[in-house]
Amino acid sequence: MELNPEIIARIDGRLDRLGLVAEEVDLAAGLKPGTIAALLRGDGALPRGQALRRLAAALDVDEAFVLGLEPGDLIPPHMLEEPQGDLGLLAPDEEALLRHYRRLDVPTRAAFGLVLARAAGPEPEPPTKRGRR
Known part of the structure; x- marks a missing residue:
């Protein structure tokens, strides 16, 4: 799924609402340092699989919210796949x-x-x- 301004705004909005900074979410979600900061700049790719689930949990939302989906929309299967398969x-x-x-x-x-x-x-x-x- 492509990183777009709506997804960036959702992540940034959750950081503001929760009073968190990007580094705290990286740590809470078990992401590499700088991942959220890069997303907020529009760089990099959205995490997939368990990393996406951990990101959503750290933001206290579900995966569909992070991805900008409407209620009831299915999460694209490729977003639930683990990147380990690529390796x-x-x-x-x-x-x-x-x-x-x-x-x-x-x-x-x-x-x-x-x-x-x-x-x-x-x-x-x-x-x-x-x-x-």
């Missing part, structure tokens, strides 16, 4: 799934794998290279 790391839900999977015995793991494969559907076809024979 090749596991998101918290993936870590939890793996942790539970590792506690299963081998036959249960095999059964789980079959159920999961069926639920996920067929594998996509790999792209073919054209021009090579």
Whole structure:
């Protein structure tokens, strides 16, 4: 989701209303120092996933408010995704799934794998290279 003047104004307004400064919100939300100051300048990107949730909690609002959504609007799925996936790391839900999977015995793991494969559907076809024979 693109950072726009309305989102900046919402964050700035919450800081004023709560009597907080940007550095306090960075600390409370577990964000890198300077994140909120950069957002208020119109630089950088909005946090996603858990960082977005922590930012909303630090501002004492919900994620939809921070994103400038109307009541009842759904939060865009990409805003709820964890940035770890971009780095090749596991998101918290993936870590939890793996942790539970590792506690299963081998036959249960095999059964789980079959159920999961069926639920996920067929594998996509790999792209073919054209021009090579």
